[in-house]
Amino acid sequence: SxxxxxxxxxxxxxxxxxxxxxxxxxxxxNPNLYWYRQAAGRGLQLLFYxxxxxxxxxxxxxxxxxxRPQDRQFILSSKKLLLSDSGFYLCAWSVSRYSNYGYTxxxxxxxxxx
Amino acid sequence: QKEVEQDPGPLSVPEGAIVSLNCTxxxxxxxxxxxxxxxxxxxxxxxxxxxxxxxxxDGRFTxxxxxxxxxxxxxIRDSQPSDSATYLCAMRGPTGTASKLTFGTGTRLQVTL
Numbered sequence: 001s002x003x004x005x006x007x008x009x010x011x012x013x014x015x016x017x018x019x020x021x022x023x024x025x026x027x028x029x030n031p032n033l034y035w036y037r038q039a040a041g042r043g044l045q046l047l048f049y050x051x052x053x054x055x056x057x058x059x060x061x062x063x064x065x066x067x068r069p070q071d072r073q074f075i076l077s078s079k080k081l082l083l084s085d086s087g088f089y090l091c092a093w094s095v096s097r098y099s100n101y102g103y104t105x106x107x108x109x110x111x112x113x114x
Numbered sequence: 115q116k117e118v119e120q121d122p123g124p125l126s127v128p129e130g131a132i133v134s135l136n137c138t139x140x141x142x143x144x145x146x147x148x149x150x151x152x153x154x155x156x157x158x159x160x161x162x163x164x165x166x167x168x169x170x171x172d173g174r175f176t177x178x179x180x181x182x183x184x185x186x187x188x189x190i191r192d193s194q195p196s197d198s199a200t201y202l203c204a205m206r207g208p209t210g211t212a213s214k215l216t217f218g219t220g221t222r223l224q225v226t227l
Contacts, residue, residue: 034214106157
């Protein structure tokens, strides 16, 4: 069966520090991968999605970047965090060939920038 | 206007009540409709999945889609305190790599004893 792992679960970082959040998927090949940010009252905001290794699409211009160095690995990064980067970050995957299916989400990372 | 509108709640009901959660949408190309349940500090989990118009039932949950009105609903019968969560609707257009899920903002549900 397919599983998605996301870590860390909680992170407190100072303003100006770098960020690296990692997500890996097991049990499937060539998934579509997504990074979302969820803020209270604002729903899920799609940040990046990837349909293959090295292929990244950015939905919202911001202080973050994403990379996909391996088929089932998706990384969210920042060189210098801002206070506004605080939020709940979710990684998700979907089957790429039959993209009418829904997404499966990881357990999320709660990031607090102080 | 947002593509998907969802009342944020919170919605508070007593245990055993029937709950109705709703979303409206504006994009007539949407064909696949989903409901996700999200417990506090957890990722959303897929609860119900429907294609086009009609009803789908799974235990105490019924998903209903009315494409002519661009309106979808999730009904929960005999609600339990364990149903307390945020419920997000999601939808997408025809199959294709460019067709991504569009989410509602979520409705927070509280089922009280």
